[in-house]
Amino acid sequence: MAYETFEKVEGIIQGINRGDSCCSMTVSLISDSNIVNVVVDGDTIVIDNVRLRPGMRIAAFYDTNLPTPAVYPPQYRAELVTSLRRGQQVLLDYFDDNLTSADNSLQINIGPMTNVATLNGQQYTCSPENSELLVYYTAATFSIPARTTPQKVVVMCQY
Structure with missing residues (x-):
């Protein structure tokens, strides 16, 4: 996989909602005082298979070569998600x-x-x-x- 086109969005999970299917979810993050939605589906790699939950600080990486919908708040399809500890x-x-x-x-x-x-x-x-x-x-x-x-x-x- 070509990771050089990946960008990171980092923030605190505000909420998690069911996505377009039962195998996907939309994670709402507070990132630098802005809301960003990240779609996590069955193909998303979640480091250490951590269960995502509100209040958790995460970094989500998305592929900038993939199309993104022109919506507000911004929405990205996560390729890789990892949880972060305080100060990490x-x-x-x-x-x-x-x-x-x-x-x-x-x-x-x-x-x-x-x-x-x-x-x-x-x-x-x-x-x-x-x-x-x-x-x-x-x-x-x-x-x-x-x-x-x-x-x-x-x-x-x-x-």
């Missing part, structure tokens, strides 16, 4: 052989306490360089690129 940030990007993101916004250092896993939660035993990574972190330096030792890294393996 997440970045989905390609990381090179120096573990620097393609947009040069973040460089990661894999520490002994960093949980490196595949999308299905299995331990990833190889080096994560030159891969698409979903990186969870809290504190980062103010340098360019920012540097951090993430708590968790999900390697988006290409099959």
